[in-house]
Amino acid sequence: AKRLESAAGTVLPGSGDDAPTQLDATLAKLRGTPVVVNLWGDWCVPCKKEMPVLQREALAQRGKVVFLGVATLSSRSRSERYLQDKSAMPYPSRLDDPGKLNKGTGIDTVPKTFFYGRDGKRFVHQGPYESQADLAADIRRYAS
Numbered sequence: 001a002k003r004l005e006s007a008a009g010t011v012l013p014g015s016g017d018d019a020p021t022q023l024d025a026t027l028a029k030l031r032g033t034p035v036v037v038n039l040w041g042d043w044c045v046p047c048k049k050e051m052p053v054l055q056r057e058a059l060a061q062r063g064k065v066v067f068l069g070v071a072t073l074s075s076r077s078r079s080e081r082y083l084q085d086k087s088a089m090p091y092p093s094r095l096d097d098p099g100k101l102n103k104g105t106g107i108d109t110v111p112k113t114f115f116y117g118r119d120g121k122r123f124v125h126q127g128p129y130e131s132q133a134d135l136a137a138d139i140r141r142y143a144s
Contacts, residue, residue: 001033004091004092005090005091007092008088008089008090009083009084009088009089010080010083010093011083011092011093011094014094016098017097017098019072019096019101020104023068023094026068026094027116030066030116032118033065033066033118034064034066034115034144035065035066035067035114035115035143036058036068036114036115036143037069037114037116038054038068038111038114039069039110039112040093040111041071041072041074041110042078042079042082044110046127046128047111047128049128050128050129053128053129053135054067054069054129056132057132057136058089058090058091065139067090068091068092068093069089069091069092069094070093070095070096070102071093071094071095071096072097073097073098073099073102073110074097075097111127112124112126113125113129113135113138115138115139115141115142117142117143123138123143
């Protein structure tokens with residue numbers, strides 16, 4: 001978790017083709033810790049509106065819940081440029097440039113947010129979070 005925090009605001013190294021495998025490996029290391037994974041795209045207007053909500057809640061949950069982004073259907077350079085233009089995100093993102101991870105959920109639109117409880121069970125929320133209170137409520141419900 002500390003290693004992820006130290007990479008905040010960046011796109012983690014690795015091939016975008018391997019996003020599902022890389023995410024599984026990260027989640028395996030974090031087993032027993034609540035995790036929130038947000039799939040976003042630099043081309044996605046609702047994602048842009050949602051980012052400040054995620055940013056504030058990630059800061060509020062620091063030390064209790066691990067956040068991770070997944071930049072989907074975009075290039076590393078565009079995703080990194082987008083993150084640099086935004087206020088610093090308090091967590092890093094993985095790259096899913098061909099969209100394998102996104103399409104693997106059965107619904108290939110973004111944003112979407114995965115919640116993983118301490119037991120590893122996953123809940124998927126489709127669509128943007130418009131308020132920090134709604135996101136906090138789902139974290140309590142699904143990632144505890």
